[in-house]
Amino acid sequence: MKDNDFDIVIVGGGAVGITLALELDRLDYRVAVIERFQPTFSSSSPERVIALNYGSRCHLERLGVWDAVASQGVGDIRHIVVGESGNVGRVDLDAADGLGFAPNMQELGYVVEMGLLLQPMYELIASSSVELFSGATVQQFVVTDNGVELELQSAGQSTHLKAALLVGADGTHSQIRQMAGIGLFGWDYNRFGLVASVSCEKGHNDTAHECFRRSGPLAFLPLADDRFSIVWAAAPAEASQLLSMSDETFISALQRAAGDTTIDQIGNILSTSPRASYPLELSIAKQYAKPRIALVGNAAHTIHPVAGQGMNLGFRDVVSLVEMLDGELAHSDPGQPIIMQGYAEKRRADVMAVAGFTESMSHLFGSEVPGVKWLRGMGLEKLPLAPTLSGLLLKQASGVGQITPQRLEV
Structure with missing residues (x-):
């Protein structure tokens, strides 16, 4: 095999792309990863964090990176409180309630700085064959019957690679998806996600709070140092105002938005980091795969952050693609149509279910129809009395409902 001939080339060196590379290396594929930027693991202010559920933790533990991530500090989510500012009723989810279907689960999820997640992954890559x-x-690529030929540009020089399979793991605005002619369906929410890190009087007690508001949800996610990372969905004009406020004025606005019930639990907000924002959108690829090409992570689907499922969905893409590539047929030609169609079929139901759930939550709590707010309050108040529905919500939040029991053994 020539030096620049690979079985699989992955474009995108984020958490999803690197995880896929590590998994495929273990299956003895010859893998290359193309990343536009030099990897960096430094912290930022506000911290760039992601929410991982227990199912994703099990995946990372099997991969051999979780202990290194956890040793650097993660925010544990043992409880989730869901409510609506100014409305009655709330939903409390507790990890202890899930022991019946996940005996080893002590947390529903985790809040992790992106750099702390990527660093041990890249350390494993350095010791692998990737x-x-x-x-x-990538300047261009050509799909042939036998594979994909790519031209790379780096430091002013061109490099040519060949592969049987090309995987786009290059994010929401995926170059590979666009160059492959794969369209999207979805829409712009006309909302921005404002992010910051805040400290509160009572700390977080390993609890995440999801506060629904008419203009969008406000999430408080526990960090390792007892602060919260917040994600506040706001209309463009409101987001612009929030970004330009003094810290003192912003804290006051944040406390009003959170509502008395949440503030009673976390205490007054004492300080805030600098703020940042990003546009919220729904975009789902019309095809998750074509002959010789597969999409994973945000290249395949970008969803509303209301339930914190984006990265978890991407890791499940990895699991499904690896399952399709783990076999004699796939090793003979990993990019062949039957493998790609099998992967797409595996992912379709999960992606649509998660997207549908986040959309329904967003629309339900954004409705201004008379009487709907009262119904929402009654629903939140009565949900704990419906154990089957509560159990489904708990499985969704923890991610254990989408993976096999064998993968919960950590």
């Missing part, structure tokens, strides 16, 4: 092309971009 070839990493950092600071490189």
Whole structure:
């Protein structure tokens, strides 16, 4: 095999792309990863964090990176409180209630700084057979019956690669998806997600709070140092105002938005980091795969952050693709149509279910129809009395409902 001939080339060196590379290396594929930027693991302010559920933790533990991630500090989510500012009723989810279907589960999820997640992954990559092309971009690629031929540009020089399968793991605005002619369906929410880190009088007590408001949800996610990372969905004009406020004025606005019930639990907000924002959108690829090409992570689907499921959905893409590539047929030709169609079929139901759930939550709590707010309050108040429905919500939040029992053994 020539030096630049690979079985699989992955474009995108984020958490999903690197996880996929590590999994495929263990299956003895010859893998290359192309990443536009040089990897960096430094912290930022506000911290760039992601929410991982227990199902994703099990995946990372099997991969051999979780202990290194956890040793650097993660925010544990043992409880989730869901409510609506100014409305009666709330839903409390507790990890202890899930022991019947996940005996080892002590947390529903975790809040992790992106750099702390990526660093141990890249350390594993360095000791693997995966070839990493950092600071490189794909100029063009051509799909043939036998594979994919790519031209890379790096430091002013061109490099040509060949592969049987090309995987786009390059994010929401995926270059690979666009170059492959795969369209999207979805929409812009006309909302921005404002992020910051805040400290509160009472700390977080391993509890995440989801506060629904008419203009969008406000989430408080526990960090390792007893602060919260917040994600506040706001209309463009409101988001612009929030970004330009003084810290004192912003804290006052945040406390009003959170509502008395949440503030009673976390105490007054004492300080805030600098703020940042990003646009919220729903975009789902019309095809998750074509012959010789597969999409994973945000390249395949970007959803509303209301339930914190984006990265978890991407890791389940990895699991499904690896399952399709783990076999004699796939090793003979990993990009063949039957493998790609099998992967797409595996992912379709899960992606649509999660997207549908986040959309329904967003629309339900954004409705201004008379009487709907009262019904929402009654629903939140009565949900704990419906154990079957509560159990389904708990499985969704923890991610254990979408993976096999064998993968929960950590």
